[in-house]
Amino acid sequence: MHGEIITIGNELVSGRTQDLNSWYAAGRLTASGLKVTRVTSVGDDEKRTGEALKRALNSSRFVIVTGGLGSTTDDMTCEIAANALDCPLCLDHQMLSKIEEYVRDRKIQMTESLKKMARMPKGARMINPKGATCGFSLVTEDVHFYFLPGVPDQTRYLIDTFVLPDILGRYETLPVMRQRIIKVYGLDEPRIAEIFNSIERRLEEVVLGFYPHFPENHITISLRGRDEPSVSSILDRAERIISEMVGPYAFTHDSREMEEVVGHILQKNEKTLSVAESCTGGLIGTRLTDVAGSSRYFQGGVVSYSNQAKIDFLRVSRKTIESYGAVSAETAREMAMGVRSAMHTDIGLAVTGIAGPDGGSRDKPVGTVHIALSSEKKIFTEKYRFWGKRKQVKLNSAMMALDWVRRYLNGDPFISGI
Amino acid sequence: MHGEIITIGNELVSGRTQDLNSWYAAGRLTASGLKVTRVTSVGDDEKRTGEALKRALNSSRFVIVTGGLGSTTDDMTCEIAANALDCPLCLDHQMLSKIEEYVRDRKIQMTESLKKMARMPKGARMINPKGATCGFSLVTEDVHFYFLPGVPDQTRYLIDTFVLPDILGRYETLPVMRQRIIKVYGLDEPRIAEIFNSIERRLEEVVLGFYPHFPENHITISLRGRDEPSVSSILDRAERIISEMVGPYAFTHDSREMEEVVGHILQKNEKTLSVAESCTGGLIGTRLTDVAGSSRYFQGGVVSYSNQAKIDFLRVSRKTIESYGAVSAETAREMAMGVRSAMHTDIGLAVTGIAGPDGGSRDKPVGTVHIALSSEKKIFTEKYRFWGKRKQVKLNSAMMALDWVRRYLNGDPFISGI
Incomplete structure (x- = not known):
């Protein structure tokens, strides 16, 4: 047709x-x-x-x-x-x-x-x-x-x-057409191509698709057939095979955005969240609040763009900033603890980094980003290097930070940094 | 050709x-x-x-x-x-x-x-x-x-x-082709169509274009001709005529985004800015920080999604929230004053509203948004009603708030509310 x-x-x-x-x-x-x-x-x-x-x-x-x-x-x-x-x-x-x-x-x-x-x-x-x-x-x-x-x-x-x-x-085509989607974050195109190559023979008539949506990648699995049960059972199997290969890189098997997935998991676990944003400038907050009903788990945040704001609002010690710099694991750690305590939430999430194009150095090039997550039990920090322009660094930083909340509550390891 | x-x-x-x-x-x-x-x-x-x-x-x-x-x-x-x-x-x-x-x-x-x-x-x-x-x-x-x-x-x-x-x-073509762009905010498509209708006869061979970029609208003015000076002088005149009709609704005559225009004016006037965001959830902050070098004028902000955050971080009085509600001119006013004072900036900007789809009432339907701007001299507040879905309400709220900073520093009146 x-x-x-x-x-x-x-x-x-x-x-x-x-x-x-x-x-x-x-x-x-x-x-x-x-x-x-x-x-x-x-x-x-x-x-x-x-x-x-x-x-x-x-x-x-x-x-x-x-x-x-x-x-x-x-x-x-x-x-x-x-x-x-x-x-x-x-x-x-x-x-x-x-x-x-x-x-x-x-x-x-x-x-x-x-x-x-x-x-x-x-x-x-x-x-x-x-x-x-x-x-x-x-x-x-x-x-x-x-x-x-x-x-x-x-x-x-x-x-x-x-x-x-x-x-x-x-039109009278094979009447049943079903498509599944798997959204992944942190797996790049070449690695997804490898996965496709390794499994395509096992999936028979199933059609695999790949769609980059920076910084995510979307995998589609489609099949047309005569009836719902047979199409669904073939797709179930294909989805299971692919899911096994992509593991926790898959953040959703439907059309939801990362912030919806994170919101859902927070609600399910009855946890509240606050964020301390430096280089992302409010991007994590605005994404979280794009979801209707987010006030049930998102308390708010501090955009601590200046060092003074980090000190005044988040109780980051001046000494930490002076000794390690505003872009450091130590500052990220204190930001996460500070926002969690000031906002009285279960989880405090912090991002500090250099979005560029200026402000980079040999030790801390543009794209260097520290993420920290403070919970009732423990504090985690990790250092990443993101590539691309200012907005892309911000997008990746926000996405990775949101992914941390998801992985933390699911008991999955964080994507490793550098 | x-x-x-x-x-x-x-x-x-x-x-x-x-x-x-x-x-x-x-x-x-x-x-x-x-x-x-x-x-x-x-x-x-x-x-x-x-x-x-x-x-x-x-x-x-x-x-x-x-x-x-x-x-x-x-x-x-x-x-x-x-x-x-x-x-x-x-x-x-x-x-x-x-x-x-x-x-x-x-x-x-x-x-x-x-x-x-x-x-x-x-x-x-x-x-x-x-x-x-x-x-x-x-x-x-x-x-x-x-x-x-x-x-x-x-x-x-x-x-x-x-x-x-x-x-x-x-081919012997008219060798010179030039295009101007005027980006406007707050003038809707029907009003721009009326403006086009009223001036098209006065502009001869100039080609006018209209491109919606929610929530902005872009006007293009194009002309092809024999040489640069004659093309430029006709385009200058056309741009002047249109500028007069659109007035301060035009926020830029080049490809810049609103946040770049606002950043430029803040720098020119040597003013600093902080923001208190409720329904926008960080959107104003992330837009301001999309601009390289924004740390020179943007100190940061508070995403005060919960009432407690409004009270703790912005010193909004509990009584104000109880008497007038979190979405009110009074709360917006105290948020703007609070963030200006806490962040030690020249200007404090605040937004509080109902982005929807839930949370609306007869008195305060979804899309009701209060904006406040606190400067060294005066405090302004205004109430708006924005249409559309949650993200569109957020986009319009952030855009209007940024437009306030531009108009305030340019000495233009704000777009009126309801």
């Missing part, structure tokens, strides 16, 4: 923005057993977009189109689709009342450009009409078109939640 | 690999004043590739094609091009002797599949015949095709060194 993807936007054909939408859509469609035969990107350009839509009508069974659905004058996808697919524009009452609701809620003025968004090709059906993010589908000559906004987060959400199930439900 | 890009490879249409070649080529061509009208990716598929080449022949002046030039059986670009562009395959002696040299140097056996690589469409001219990395060009019906390997490093090298100079030497 084959289809194609059309992405619209001047930013794509001018090279200003990478076309992540088509990449994501192609990956998801392929993993679901569908075939993508063509990806076309065009500018906000009536002629080229119209051509692309007509060509798709003549050669594909399903077509995903992204971009050009907003309210500015260069958002012309509805008009172009109406012309190219011969479905005149009509006022869509469902869409209009959605826009009116939006205008009412935000107490803004209704404008012509907003009203324009309610004019949709005849026969269009809204995708996710109750949600904040919508698109529409349109069936012409038995070809299913899915028109989605160009914002990557929104596109991904709509593809996964509505478009893919709709396409899969429509 | 317009052209297009065709990239070939199963790894592209299956989503396994991001198509960095077309992105790079599009960016380089656009920056050189050429226009890319379409990017097409197809699999290693004779039919689709042939169609794409024929279509390009009928609609473009130049075409860059990458992929499918190797020696494996799925590398069929030469054959497909020969058929589609009606240039029969011939043995190319220059290519053959290159392959023979390669075989001799490496002391490997000449194979049929290696020999196959010497069969090229009639009229093809090798690109970089003396180098290790080659491609070929082919002119049919006055359309210039450039066939390049799919390996990104090689493609980039050949584009920059041979293809781009060749195209530019061939």
Whole structure:
């Protein structure tokens, strides 16, 4: 069952923005057993977009189109689709009342450009009409078109939640398609490739996928088959084999983020957490609080960017900083103890390091990071060297620190440092 | 002068690999004043590739094609091009002797599949015949095709060194292309659309673009022309007109992030900053510290997620929290004063709110956020209502708080709340 993807936007054909939408859509469609035969990107350009839509009508069974659905004058996808697919524009009452609701809620003025968004090709059906993010589908000559906004987060959400199930439900392929995901942290691509090579022969028709999401890596295990029990039992076995090989590097077997996994384990163990952040500057705190309900286990933290803040808020001794430096195991240790005691939590977590690009030295090059964890029983510290730019060093530092909480509560060893 | 890009490879249409070649080529061509009208990716598929080449022949002046030039059986670009562009395959002696040299140097056996690589469409001219990395060009019906390997490093090298100079030497384009960017915060898409509508007639050939980057919006102003001074003076005028309409909603006229702009203004004014974060959980701190050198003005902060942390670290009075609640102007005010005094900074910034999805009430619905700024002279507070999911509420809260520092130091009024 084959289809194609059309992405619209001047930013794509001018090279200003990478076309992540088509990449994501192609990956998801392929993993679901569908075939993508063509990806076309065009500018906000009536002629080229119209051509692309007509060509798709003549050669594909399903077509995903992204971009050009907003309210500015260069958002012309509805008009172009109406012309190219011969479905005149009509006022869509469902869409209009959605826009009116939006205008009412935000107490803004209704404008012509907003009203324009309610004019949709005849026969269009809204995708996710109750949600904040919508698109529409349109069936012409038995070809299913899915028109989605160009914002990557929104596109991904709509593809996964509505478009893919709709396409899969429509075609007689092997009816059951299941995918498992294993998210790993601390195992790099070459080591995962080795694991794949060593087991691929044992997994028969199972399809393995690898997706880097810095600093994580995601492994997918997919299979299409005739019925749920047989597909599931083959996938169970494949997942077990891979799990054994990756061990505690796997932090979750579902779509959760590390901070959700950590939050879950903290709650299960009835433990509370506080953090003392230097080089991460608040990144651990903001990730922990991205999870709804995190106030149940996360008490807060101190962003002790200056030495004085480390001394005032965390009771790090001035002497420790003077003797060993702010980036040292000793300072990290006192930060973790200090925040745990000041915030009255079970666990105190601390990170201090050099995110760069300046501030490195021969002894302590950019990317040197100390992590410490203080619990009721014991204090742990470890030194790491992370590579990459400032933001990447911060991301790895925060991820490693969160991973420490997970491994500590699971009784697994920490990833070793240097 | 317009052209297009065709990239070939199963790894592209299956989503396994991001198509960095077309992105790079599009960016380089656009920056050189050429226009890319379409990017097409197809699999290693004779039919689709042939169609794409024929279509390009009928609609473009130049075409860059990458992929499918190797020696494996799925590398069929030469054959497909020969058929589609009606240039029969011939043995190319220059290519053959290159392959023979390669075989001799490496002391490997000449194979049929290696020999196959010497069969090229009639009229093809090798690109970089003396180098290790080659491609070929082919002119049919006055359309210039450039066939390049799919390996990104090689493609980039050949584009920059041979293809781009060749195209530019061939066409009389308006040589100068310049683009300005204005990043705005707090002006939504409909209002920007209205501004565009009201000024587009006054801007003649200038091209305006609009790009949402939640929670910011970016406006681009582009122009192509004969020489730098005339292009610049028209763009100056357009930028001035738009600047007047957007006023202090524009936070930068370059690629900087809000936190870089804020950091710059803090340094210029020799002011230091500390933050007290409740619902943002550390997001303001991590954004400020994404900027290299931020330790010069950012002292740190307190993530006071629990009430106890607000009382212990920020000296918020228990009575204030009990009387007005943790999410209130009064608490925000004491947080800002508290963090400013505890961290010994010129400015103390505080955010407290309800990020959701739980915790809202009739009086204080999800998205209610109080911001406070305490300076040596005065304390400001304001109440906002942000929309969207938890992360979006956090993003808007952090952005608004950073915007306060910018506007405060610039002497501009804050964006009004509710």
